[in-house]
Amino acid sequence: MANHKSALKRAGQNERRRLRxxxxxxxxxxxxxxxxxxxxxxxxxxxxxxxxxxxxxDKAAKKGVLHKKTASRKVSRLNRQVNARQA
Incomplete structure (x- = not known):
């Protein structure tokens, strides 16, 4: 466990970010x-x-949860699936 005040704070921040x-x-x-x-x-x-x-x-990519290119790839693949079903 963290021993310094700053390390305790950082541990709490990390936990909150992990949950978010x-x-x-x-x-x-x-x-x-x-x-x-x-x-x-x-x-x-x-x-x-x-x-x-x-x-x-896009919101997940903006927040840094997903990488920008991963988000783009996911959207592209979903778009392809929807368009293939439409045709």
Whole structure:
């Protein structure tokens, strides 16, 4: 365990960030899963789900939870799936 006041503070900050990052990451996983389910079920709301996923993924990248290129790749792959189902 940390012995200095600054180390205690840093440990607390790290824990708060870990929990926040975990929540954001879980949200990203859930919206991606929603898009894939909508595509698989030929749902009409796949585009709406895609837009929600894009928003959540971009916010995660902005906060540093996801790397910028990882976010871009996820959005691109979801876009391809939705477009393939539309055609």
């Amino acid at each position: 990052n975990k929540a954001v990451q879980t949200r990203v996983k859930n919206v991606v899963k929603d898009v894939r389910l909508a595509v698989a079920q030929n749902a009409e709301n796949a585009i709406e789900q895609l837009n929600a996923a894009k928003s959540a993924i």
